[in-house]
Amino acid sequence: MNNGFRSLAMFSSGFTLLFIMHCNPAYAYDWASVLPVPVFGLTGYILFLLALLLLGVALFLFFRPAGLRRKLLSAFLFVSLLPLCVLAILDQKVTSDALTENSQQVMLSAASQTAAAVDSFILSNLSTVRTEASIPQFAEFLLIPEEIRDGSPEELAVMGLLTSLKRRDQTYITSIAVLDLSGKAIADTYGPDIGSDKSMRDYFLEPLKTGLPYVSSVGISKTNNQPSLYFSCPIRDTAGTILGVLRFRYNAASLQSLLMPGDFVGQAAYSAILFDNVGFRLADTQHPELVLVPAFEISEAVWKKAGIDRHISRYVETAYGPGIGQNEFYNPAKKFFYSSLYGPEGVPTLNVKVQLRYAPWTLVLGYSEATNIAKVATQTRYAFFTIACIVLGVMVTAFMVSRSITEPLLSLTDAARELSKGEEEVSVSIQTKDEIGELADTFNKMSTALYSSRRNLLAATERLQTLLDTLPDSVFIHNSEGRIMDVNKSFEKVFGFTAEEALSLSIEDMSGKGFSQEKAEDLVRRCVEEGTQSFDWVSRNKDGREFPVHVKLSSFKLPEGIHVIALASDITERKQFEHDLMQARNYVAAIIDSMPSILVSVDVNGGVTQWNIQAEKATGILKADAVGRDFDDVMPYLADEMKRIRHAVKTQVPVADIRRVRIVDGKIRYEDVTIYPLVADGVEGAVIRIDDVTERVQLEEMMVQSEKMMSVGGLAAGMAHEINNPLAAIMGSVQNMRKRLLSDMQKNRDAARECDFDLHKMHSYLEKRDIPRMIEGIHSSGERAARIVRNVLNFSRRGGKGFSHYSISDLLDKSLELIASDYNLKKDYDFKNISLNKEYQPGIPPIFCEGSQLQQVFLNLFKNAAEALSDKEFAVEKPMITVRTIKEDGMAVIHVEDNGPGMDEDKCRRVFEPFYTTKPTGKGTGLGLSVSYFIIVDQHGGTMEVFSEKGKWTRFVIKLPLSNGS
Incomplete structure (x- = not known):
């Protein structure tokens, strides 16, 4: 009875709260407060409580131990009354939703018109200022x-x-x-x-x-x-x-004047507010004094920025917000919301927000829904008066129906009680010809069939037990929880337990180490779900001896529930054979996997039969996934080798393919492929060995390239000498043109007098035609070309002077002049588009070094920096190379830094390795930085490091000793 009263109390309180929240959205806004009388009036409130009371009584009677008649009465009452209450609430909700939707449409239209007016004002003034500018x-x-x-x-x-x-x-x-x-x-x-x-x-x-x-x-x-x-x-x-x-x-x-639509003029409940993207009010129809007061809590840093940008000096601690969070407020998916637009002290209203098109501002309109709530209350009163009339009719009908049903069922219940006590033949008189009469007839037939089934079941059980005892495998049957229900004679012989002892055992009692009761129960559960299970199991007999068995589980249904039958076969000999075979196989696999080459064996049809660790590393395909697949499927780039494989198998002669070219990640790799024929136990096949010889080939090519570069260096020096002659003629001619056209020397005046024209007028004409500037441009370009030629000649004289004292800033400047002239000829990047930032510390003494070798290092760093900058997209900043020199602990320190794409930690660790390059194929050899590192560290006793941040910058730091010339 206590449970019935508890159910009645919980249902009544929950249903009352749900109804009040549905009937009045205003109460739903603060439902945790004291519940007021709903808006549908005192009469409707009493009817609602009466309906809840009847529902509670019906539930109490239904769950309380009682007769069938009382349960039928309570079920009729509950089944009829609950849908009526739900329909009444749904009717109220549909009405409320319709009124709310109408209000939303009106508000959205007004807000859109107001937003359009503000947008029109902004667009008109933007057009005006554009025109007048x-x-x-x-x-x-x-x-x-x-x-x-x-x-x-x-x-x-x-x-x-x-x-x-x-x-x-x-x-x-x-x-x-x-x-x-x-x-x-x-x-x-x-x-x-x-x-x-x-x-x-x-x-x-x-x-x-x-x-x-x-x-x-x-x-x-x-x-x-x-x-x-x-x-x-x-x-x-x-x-x-x-x-x-x-x-x-x-x-x-x-x-402020644009925020009052014509349809809402004079309505005190209407309010319109314009917010900016930070949360400040820009205009407010109800409270103009709140303009530039924040709608959300704003940090002091944002206040400071607002004070600088917009000269807002007063700090307001209280935010008069719209009642929702800032992220939710600016979420475009949330258009309508209930809240107070003026903080906790304001009246909650229905609000709509619209984003402006031509400014990052948000317009919010809100008004009270008191009229809609009153209409919903009236509709609710009518619905509950109708429910009261229907409930009275249902109670009368339920009483009459329950009486005609219960009397025949009581006699049927007495007969079923006798059958449950073990009576073999029980029957009941048939009083009616309706469904209850059919039920009585069916009960009599069921009683007769049950007696026959009991006798047949006893005979089948004896046959099944005889069959199980004749099986050579151990059989034990257990229920779905894993408890043993029966065993056969073979189980008693193998495990040493009697049938009576087995019934008290758990599966863990018969298991070796590593097999818990939880695992056994999990296998039984999966067998119940899937029908069968098969697995190997280490079992233990009564004497404690452990031995392996193979178990097959099958589930079947009995009247008392689902059972599982287990057949256990001793597999001790098979396990020992498998162990010896696995040891031999692992030994052979270890020998094959220890080889540094890729080793793959295939049969005569091209199916993979062996796959070592090097093959896994090279292809990323595990051995388990590769074995059994076609060779041209796992190594498609060697598909054309199948002809050689078949030829080698047929002729029993090895076949080799030297320096086979392969493209890996956009880079050229060289491989030696050797095919060895294989015949073992009558099975034909071949073993393919693949060796990567890329580094050896690259070293040979670099030796040839080095010879070519020595020839190119001599050619460059000869070209620079040849350029010097016409360049000297150009510089001399420009000097003469400047003297004879622009100077006021006596010979110029005499020649002008002979030709009968005014020398000063000619000078004016040349000034207006900008001729002096052109001559100066020719002269400055010639001087620049001369400097470039001198730098090329100095750089080409490798080892000519040997070690000497050089100014580090002069070497850097000459290198920058050389690299600038080199990049003007390129199409991928232009050094003129890169900003140079020179930060030379004054007072650094000359360093004892081989100048041309250091220039080679600087040129390499500048070239790498320029190429890296060309690979990065710059939005706000510009590409820049910073060259910095400082004196630190007796060392001259040179920084070469760029704001390019940077490198990750792995590339920074390997950047000085020979042949390692991050450039595409054909654009880099991987020797530039390794040679530079050799020049700095081995030739000059310095250090060379690299630092980088991915996506932001890269800095090379070179340190050279200043102490002596040793």
Whole structure:
């Protein structure tokens, strides 16, 4: 009885809470508070409690031990009353949802119109500032020199034009200004602002950055200390070059006037708020004083940035938020929500938010749903009055039906009770011809069939036991929990336990080490689920001797439940044979796997029969996955070798393929492939041996390449000597042209007098045609070419001077000049597009070194840095190489750093290894950095290291001794 009352109390309290939350969304907003009287009135509330009471009584009577009649009455009452209550709640919810959906559509339409009005205001002003920035007077004013602007006619024209533009909207436009490229206000309708620096304001920086019109967020103007909104656009000349910025300052109250749609004017419950992307209010119809007050809790760092960018100085600790989190508020998927727009003290409303198109702002509209809630309450009262009438009819009908059903069933129950006591022949009188009469007739037939089945079952059990006892394997039967139910004679003989002793044993009692009762129960469970199980098991007999057996499990059904039969066969001899065979196989496999070559054996049809560890490493295919597959499937790049394999098997002569070329990860590898014929126990096949000889081939090629590079170095020196002659003629001719055209020497005046023209006029003509600058360009280019030729000649004289004292900064500069001329001829990258940052520490003494060898090292580092920079996409920063020299602990330290893609730790560890390269095939030999490392460490007694951060930078650090010339 206690359980019945507990169920009644839990159901009543839970159903009451669910109903109140569905009937009134306002209560659902704070359901943890004291439950008030629902909005459907006192009468509806009483009817609702009465329905809950009837449901509780029905449940109590149904679960309480009682007669069938009482259970039928309670079931009728419960089954009929519960759907009616659910239908009433669903009716209320559908009504509430319909009213809410209508409200949402109206709100969404109003919000969209308001957002469109604000977007139209922004777009219109952006178009206006774009159009007016193209007025020629602004560009003409910015083009004249700064020192003659004051009082100029252009300035008067621009000020008049700005004043005229401001008169178009005296209400909201507070000032219009023209800013030059330094951010200085050179013209402003608000006079005190003329000459002020606006270079750090977003309305100045963004137009210069994007070249497009820009609208700022709302901030406090230092001029009038009022919330202001800025529109700006770049001013360009006729060639499209940006000369300055035109800026309009609007009073932010203009946004306030756009937030009141016509359909909601005069409605006190309506509120509209415009938020920016940070969470500040930009406009508020209910509380204008909250403009620039945050909607969410904002950190002090964000407040500081807002104070700098938007001049918001007052700090508000309380955030008057919309009632939801910041991430949820800016989630575009959440359009409607219930909350208070003015913090915990505000009234919860239905709200809709819309994102603006032309600014990162969010518009929120909200209003109270008191009218909708009242309509839902009326609908609920009508529904519960209808339920009360239906419940009375159901109770009368249930009483009449239960009486006609229970009396025949009571007599049938008495007969079944006698049958359960063991009576063999029991029958019941048939009183009716309906379904209950058919049930009585069926009971009589079942009683007769049950008596016959008992006798047949006893005979079948005796036959089954005789069959099990004749089996040579041990058999034991257990239930689904693993408890032994029966065993055969072979089990008693093998395990030494009697049948009576076996019934008290667990499977763990008959198992060796490593086989627990939990594992046995798991195998039984899987057999019950899948039907069969087969496994090897170490068993233990009564004397403690352990021996291996093979077990087969099969599940079958009996009236008392699912049982499992186990057949256990002794496999001691088979296990010993398998152990010896596995040892021999492992020994042979260890010999094959220890070889450094790839060894693969195949049969005559090309099927893989052996696969060593080197083959696994080379292909990534495990031995278990490779054996049995076709050779051309696991090694497709050697598919054409099948012809050689068949030839070798047929002729019994080994076949070799030397220096076979293979592309691996975009790199060329060389392999020696040897095929050995194999005949063992009448099985034909072959063994394929594959050796990687890439390093040996590369070493041979590098020796040839080294000879070629020695010849190219001599050729380069000869070409530099030949270039010197025409270059000297060019420099001499340019010098003569400068003297004879531009100087005022006596011979020039005499020649001009003979030709009857004015020498000064010719000089004016040459100045206007920019001839002097062209001559200077030819002269500077010639000097640069001469320096390059000198550097090439110095670099080509390898070992000519041997070790001597050199300035490290001079060697770096000459190397940079050489690498710059080299990269101007390339298509993949241009050294001129790379910024150079030289940080030379003064006072570093000369170092004792072989100059040309160090130049070779620097050239290699600069070339690698430039190639790395060409592989990276730069969005904001620019490609840069930084060359730095410092003196540290008696050493000259040189840093060569780039802001390229960087390297991971594995590449940094291997970058100085010979033949290791990260460049594509054909673009690198892998010897540049290894040779550089040899020059620095072995030839000059220094150190060379590399540091890098993936995706950001790479720095090579070279340290050379300064002490002596040993």
